Amino acid sequence: MLDAKLIRSEPDKVRQALINRNNDTKILDDFLELDEQRRKVLWEVEALKAERNAVSEEIAKMKKSKQDASSEIARMREVGSRIKQMDSDVSAIESRLSDITFNIPNIPHSSVPVGADESFNETVKNWGQPREFGFEPVPHWELATSLDIIDFERGSKIAGSGFILYKGLGARLERSLLNWMLDVHTSEHGYREVFPPFLINRRSMLGTGQLPKFDEDMYHTDKDDDLYLDPTAEVPVTNIYMDEILDEADLPQYLTAYSACFRREAGSAGKDTRGLLRVHQFNKVEMVKFVAPHTSYDEHESLLANAEAILQKLNLPYRVVLLSTGDLSFCAAKCYDIEIYAPGVDQWLEVSSCSNFEDFQARRANIRYRPEPGAKPEFIHTLNGSGVALPTLVVARLETYQQPDGSIVVPEVLRPYIGADRIS
RNA sequence: GGAGAGGUGGCUGAGUGGUCGAAAGCGAUCGCCUGCUAAGUGAUUGCUCGGUGAUAAACCGGGCCCCGGGUUCGAAUCCCGGCCUCUCCGCCA
Numbered sequence: 372m373l374d375a376k377l378i379r380s381e382p383d384k385v386r387q388a389l390i391n392r393n394n395d396t397k398i399l400d401d402f403l404e405l406d407e408q409r410r411k412v413l414w415e416v417e418a419l420k421a422e423r424n425a426v427s428e429e430i431a432k433m434k435k436s437k438q439d440a441s442s443e444i445a446r447m448r449e450v451g452s453r454i455k456q457m458d459s460d461v462s463a464i465e466s467r468l469s470d471i472t473f474n475i476p477n478i479p480h481s482s483v484p485v486g487a488d489e490s491f492n493e494t495v496k497n498w499g500q501p502r503e504f505g506f507e508p509v510p511h512w513e514l515a516t517s518l519d520i521i522d523f524e525r526g527s528k529i530a531g532s533g534f535i536l537y538k539g540l541g542a543r544l545e546r547s548l549l550n551w552m553l554d555v556h557t558s559e560h561g562y563r564e565v566f567p568p569f570l571i572n573r574r575s576m577l578g579t580g581q582l583p584k585f586d587e588d589m590y591h592t593d594k595d596d597d598l599y600l601d602p603t604a605e606v607p608v609t610n611i612y613m614d615e616i617l618d619e620a621d622l623p624q625y626l627t628a629y630s631a632c633f634r635r636e637a638g639s640a641g642k643d644t645r646g647l648l649r650v651h652q653f654n655k656v657e658m659v660k661f662v663a664p665h666t667s668y669d670e671h672e673s674l675l676a677n678a679e680a681i682l683q684k685l686n687l688p689y690r691v692v693l694l695s696t697g698d699l700s701f702c703a704a705k706c707y708d709i710e711i712y713a714p715g716v717d718q719w720l721e722v723s724s725c726s727n728f729e730d731f732q733a734r735r736a737n738i739r740y741r742p743e744p745g746a747k748p749e750f751i752h753t754l755n756g757s758g759v760a761l762p763t764l765v766v767a768r769l770e771t772y773q774q775p776d777g778s779i780v781v782p783e784v785l786r787p788y789i790g791a792d793r794i795s
Numbered sequence: 796g797g798a799g800a801g802g803u804g805g806c807u808g809a810g811u812g813g814u815c816g817a818a819a820g821c822g823a824u825c826g827c828c829u830g831c832u833a834a835g836u837g838a839u840u841g842c843u844c845g846g847u848g849a850u851a852a853a854c855c856g857g858g859c860c861c862c863g864g865g866u867u868c869g870a871a872u873c874c875c876g877g878c879c880u881c882u883c884c885g886c887c888a
Contacts, residue, residue, distance in 0.1 A: 745839095
């Protein structure tokens, strides 16, 4: 969320950000009005409390010297009940205000192209050449089904459509990719591995911004637990330091984690959802960074490079897209998407999203650090990027490395993990 | 799931209705002392909201002793609910 002081003092900046994001600005006006109201009521109730504190102290003294304090007590009884009423007014206002604040998106960074939708996104890099085929490449669901490495029908039978059953070398490939990516990030990119819970409480979901806006995209446990299935390891990993004040020496901190990811992806059906293109449960390796504010844009570039390295090692052509203000996600100040080419479906598919949230998530999750010993705590900056998401990676992998006979070549780097050089 | 114990500042830990934002110790910061280190010594040392002010320093006020309610003129302290931790029992991959 944004700093209330910033919204108050520079409302035009916030208004412009909302316009650039193609959002309604009414939310800003609601905030300003309610914020004014809050301070007015707060001022009154605090004056009453100050009086109560002072008189209570006098009462204590009078009682000690055996004086009669009954008229003061009677008066304070009145004051007390007014305070009670006003306190409940304040908390009603504050809860409405926090609903509003939690729904105001981040302000895009100045380097983000301004535009209402994805047509304003900028491709900033192309790497590799899509492979030339001497035959017609087939989509991954055909390859995987005929090789019996993914069983879409039985996956649906067990859980429903969008839930995938990997078999044999398909399962092995899944596991190999996860292990290999984690190994690359930990041994070559300086990340520390963590293995987080997959069920997440409400507070954490608020902290990283999945709630309150995207409730309907999340799986939620029934009964009284009030737990969400994690939609990405970003959530549990970023919230590791919720409500903490880190030392400057603790930064920067690079964490990487595998998690299964659960998303409803409600309303989707049709051509773009076949095979692995849109699933409700998938595997992903995520990278999360906690950094000092002045370093976050450099850290953002190296985060992107860490994700790119995975694709380069697999020799999969990709492009890097800088998202425009209209396509930028709610919490992000700046975001690069990495898309890989999948020849069988002839599409560029998002395989990673690398975002700098600046202090937006840190403020929600209350994650701070001391710039130096004894200094006032400041909010840190958080970043994260997929490193990378498996479904689209597997799609591109299968389709790119397919052979005329329907078998699939295993890239060099994965052979030690899979224990085979070809899936056939 | 059942029974019990407990949750106080960066840490240890005292505090059962008023002068307690909280003793003491440790740690940390700044200074003094010291050939260096250690020891000693003095001072400082929480977070947050609002106001005045320059979105400074400083000052004034509110709130915070796990969280939320309640009792009371007044709550770290009493009562209720919740969360978490530990111990024992049960169940279990």
